Amino acid sequence: MSRTRISLIPLALSLSVVLTACVGLSTVPAKDIVPEDTGEQAFGDLTISSTALDFGDVAEGETSSRSLTLENTGDLTVAISDLTLDGSSAFTVTTTTLLNDIEPGGTQVIDLLFAPEDLGEHNATLTLVTDAPGAESVEVSLSGSLGDGGGDDGGDDDSDEPTTAMISLSPLTVNFGTVDLGKTGSELMTITNSGSEGVLVKSVSASTTVFSWGKEFSVPYMLDAGSSRTFTVIYTPTAEKADTGTVTVATDDPNASSIVVSVSGEGFDRCDLCYGLPYIDTGSTAYIDFGLVSSSTTKTVDIQNVGDMDLTISSIYAENGADFLGISTGNYIVGGFSSAKTLAPGSSLSFTITYKLAGQATIDGSSDNFVHIISDSAHTSDYTVALNGICLSETSCY
Numbered sequence: 001m002s003r004t005r006i007s008l009i010p011l012a013l014s015l016s017v018v019l020t021a022c023v024g025l026s027t028v029p030a031k032d033i034v035p036e037d038t039g040e041q042a043f044g045d046l047t048i049s050s051t052a053l054d055f056g057d058v059a060e061g062e063t064s065s066r067s068l069t070l071e072n073t074g075d076l077t078v079a080i081s082d083l084t085l086d087g088s089s090a091f092t093v094t095t096t097t098l099l100n101d102i103e104p105g106g107t108q109v110i111d112l113l114f115a116p117e118d119l120g121e122h123n124a125t126l127t128l129v130t131d132a133p134g135a136e137s138v139e140v141s142l143s144g145s146l147g148d149g150g151g152d153d154g155g156d157d158d159s160d161e162p163t164t165a166m167i168s169l170s171p172l173t174v175n176f177g178t179v180d181l182g183k184t185g186s187e188l189m190t191i192t193n194s195g196s197e198g199v200l201v202k203s204v205s206a207s208t209t210v211f212s213w214g215k216e217f218s219v220p221y222m223l224d225a226g227s228s229r230t231f232t233v234i235y236t237p238t239a240e241k242a243d244t245g246t247v248t249v250a251t252d253d254p255n256a257s258s259i260v261v262s263v264s265g266e267g268f269d270r271c272d273l274c275y276g277l278p279y280i281d282t283g284s285t286a287y288i289d290f291g292l293v294s295s296s297t298t299k300t301v302d303i304q305n306v307g308d309m310d311l312t313i314s315s316i317y318a319e320n321g322a323d324f325l326g327i328s329t330g331n332y333i334v335g336g337f338s339s340a341k342t343l344a345p346g347s348s349l350s351f352t353i354t355y356k357l358a359g360q361a362t363i364d365g366s367s368d369n370f371v372h373i374i375s376d377s378a379h380t381s382d383y384t385v386a387l388n389g390i391c392l393s394e395t396s397c398y
Contacts, residue, residue, distance in 0.1 A: 237267025276311025
């Protein structure tokens, strides 16, 4: 009989992609809301895949492995302050990196190995000390035996029980690259049941809030034999920094109870102005110049959104205020724009301005005649450009 204490090492990086192999889970009374007959035990905010692991009967020189999955289903971090192994020295913990803290929605997979040297039954107890309500001290019983039978990594003697995982997930590593703040990146995942029986997909969870999944189906979800189902993994950065984490798919497949996908991405703010901005190229002057005309003249004017966000133009109108010695000298008329239009960054729209005069005169664009472009730009909501032109006709410039 021996007692082993396993050191808990802070996790500097996200868990590597691990496809764990776990035993057929024994049935225990469910606590809280836990699917029946899965072997799970829920202690407040901490769910443990099983409280009893049977490593089966192995032959001399053979080994058997099992995995235990801890999942934080609450809103607060669960701290694991101690993990000890008491009993037969044939049982060891093989997980190289153990978390001190499990974040909300996160998981910790504990891999164990049974490598007996003495014939007969072997037993041990794995004890977890946490701060989760009801899980201050949780014991998981371990059992196995060394006999004359062949190595049985499946957990019992049922020759019909599959020895390899029926469930698989692809891809197992996702890098979203650089994603603009306020936007999302997504990656399509495929989960496949290659077995001859249905497999229950119990949950899909992410280790941090910047990663999530599209919830294309409700869990728990029964994935029929020989079928596949797709869903999306989503990255929504909240700051200009690199993000890493995991997305975990929990199933009742005895050989793949927890499939962990490594996810990463980097948030980046591509926004320099952070608003739409209208712009008109009037040439070398500060106004739209019709020059010297002898009849009604129309110009086409382009508006470009030179900002880095969408710009909505709600209205365009002309302001006619100039006259000549108290006599109306005509006006400017806007055409080609009838309703609000939204411009993406870098895109343009066109409208027309027609210059009509009642008699020979100069419209002084620097004072009272303007075109107004009204938009939702946070910087220039009323973009105003002066209008100028001179009629040469002695009668009119209709």
